[in-house]
Amino acid sequence: MRAELSAVGVHELKTAEEVDQAFEASKGKTMLLIVNSVCGCAAAMARPAVRMSMQADALPDMFTTVFAGQDLEATFRARELMAGLPPSSPSMFLIQDGEPVFALERRHIEGRTGSAIATDLVNAYQHFCGKSEVEAPSATEDSAEGENPVSSTFRSIL
Numbered sequence: 452m453r454a455e456l457s458a459v460g461v462h463e464l465k466t467a468e469e470v471d472q473a474f475e476a477s478k479g480k481t482m483l484l485i486v487n488s489v490c491g492c493a494a495a496m497a498r499p500a501v502r503m504s505m506q507a508d509a510l511p512d513m514f515t516t517v518f519a520g521q522d523l524e525a526t527f528r529a530r531e532l533m534a535g536l537p538p539s540s541p542s543m544f545l546i547q548d549g550e551p552v553f554a555l556e557r558r559h560i561e562g563r564t565g566s567a568i569a570t571d572l573v574n575a576y577q578h579f580c581g582k583s584e585v586e587a588p589s590a591t592e593d594s595a596e597g598e599n600p601v602s603s604t605f606r607s608i609l
Contacts, residue, residue: 452489453518455498459505461485461514467528473515474532478549480512481580483572484529488519488540492561497541500560500568507573509580511545545575552579 457463464470473482485501487493505514517525519540530538533551541560545553553575560568 452487452494452498455494456485456487456501456514456516459502461501461516463522464515464517464525464529465522467524470517470525470528470532473513474546474549477513477546480548481576482513482515482546483511484544484546485514485516486519486526486529486540486542486544487516489521490541492557493541496563496565496568497543497560499565500572501543503565503569504572504576507576509573509576511576511580543572545572545579547579 453463462473464473473484476482483501485497487498501514517529519526526540530536533544536544536551536554537556539556539558542557543555544551555568555571559571
């Protein structure tokens with residue numbers, strides 16, 4: 452479960468100190484933080500989605516992960532640094548300049564395909580990491596039909 456991400460270059464954060472260092476290093480950069488877990492939706496959807504998304508043209512500067520249920524100190528510290536976001540495993544957060552700007556929580560992962568989740572990640576990468584003119588993601592999920600061309604599972608926390 453760990454090797455699926457570390458084998459493709461995702462850096463494991465196993466201590467609170469490593470999480471602090473990663474957040475500090477992400478200042479002036481973008482970082483994808485994956486909260487990995489042992490559940491089926493992490494194995495069947497979340498981890499494959501991360502691997503697929505890494506084929507995009509625009510990518511975060513850093514890919515990192517904490518493992519919920521195993522690296523408790525690191526996971527707790529990562530969640531502390533993202534105050535206001537509910538704990539969710541698996542989940543993925545795009546961090547820009549040390550602050551979360553995009554979140555995919557478990558509810559956005561469960562019951563979806565890895566390719567659909569990868570598309571959400573790639574759209575976020577294009578908006579926050581790339582130079583393309585992608586429309587900013589909506590701040591709400593409950594917009595009227597036709598108003599928001601972005602998938603309802605795409606949640607920006609701006």
